[in-house]
Amino acid sequence: MHNVIMKIEHLHQLIWMSRPLMQAAEACVEAGLVGTDLTVRMRAVLEMLDKYGEQTVPEIAARLEIKRQYVQIMCNETRESGFIEQRANPRHKRSPIMALTDLGRTVIEDIISSELTLMEEVGGDLSSEDIATALRVVHAVTDSLKQHAGERE
Amino acid sequence: MHNVIMKIEHLHQLIWMSRPLMQAAEACVEAGLVGTDLTVRMRAVLEMLDKYGEQTVPEIAARLEIKRQYVQIMCNETRESGFIEQRANPRHKRSPIMALTDLGRTVIEDIISSELTLMEEVGGDLSSEDIATALRVVHAVTDSLKQHAGERE
DNA sequence: GTCAATATGACATGCATAATGTCATTATGA
DNA sequence: TCATAATGACATTATGCATGTCATATTGAC
Helix, strand or coil: CCHHHHHHHHHHHHHHCHHHHHHHHHHHHHHHHECECCCHHHHHHHHHHHHHCCECHHHHHHHHCCCHHHHHHHHHHHHHCCCEEEECCCCCCCCCEEEECHHHHHHHHHHHHHHHHHHHHHHCCCCHHHHHHHHHHHHHHHHHHHHHHHHCC | CCHHHHHHHHHHHHHHCHHHHHHHHHHHHHHHHECECCCHHHHHHHHHHHHHCCECHHHHHHHHCCCHHHHHHHHHHHHHCCCEEEECCCCCCCCCEEEECHHHHHHHHHHHHHHHHHHHHHHCCCCHHHHHHHHHHHHHHHHHHHHHHHHCC
16 A cells, blocks of 8 residues: 555655664774774774775875865874874875874774674674665665755755 | 675675765755755754644754754744744743744745655665665664664763 | 976864753752 | 752853865976
């Protein structure tokens, strides 16, 4: 009965579950940082360096899709805490390359590894197929919403 | 091949799609508000009153799961703009009931209706079953993450 | 090689979305 | 009645960015 209405209603709920989902995910990340000297934003910097290799501040900003000025602050903090260091950039003398220190690498890899363990626990009950479906739907919905929001600009 | 790894990888992506999804959804809401005199937070107040009927500030705060002090500010603004009005509360003389004005009701119902139309467009390509699956998965993941984050407190 | 355009770091400011703390004034309920 | 809780009002702080500006360094077109 009224299958179309159910569909729209579920879609609506799915979209607005994004906030609690994000908050829950961020809370888990934060919880995993307790005891380390990392903040969430330092963790983000380390993750980019670990995942994509050493980079400049503007490169990190592009990948995180936030402004370089803010990433600069994040990197300065991370560097003050000894998790990253600057290296000369042969391609641009004013823009040093940020690289993980040994400490930084150890810390971020520990954290990512324990986050992976968490993923396994969270995924425990769910089928591979259902997760794939969910991902596909969420992608499609996000793209569609982006398009609609963009049009009105 | 390595199905388990794919599953975890998809789950990871699904979880972190929550941020772009939320941002896209919020951008759509904002875009829909252009031209009205509503702000996003006034819209939130109106939606609660339209959906659950007239309520006090603390009740709205409980439903939005944010602090009553902030909801107070939101409601004061919304009232100054003429979208809601106060009514005497027989159950608590210091805590008036917030109610939609005719203007407020018209405005919020127009907005919700056009947002519903957007939902229909966004859902167009997707099957009812897949949306239901996605919603179920996202619910399960959120609950699981909440539990894990809570444990560490 | 010159020179305009661009990139970068550094710094300042602003803004939205809250959380937190406090106070005075009611209400409420045991 | 009286301790306790609820409420509105106000002040302060935090987080996570965006935006603007500047000086300087760098790049690329010519």
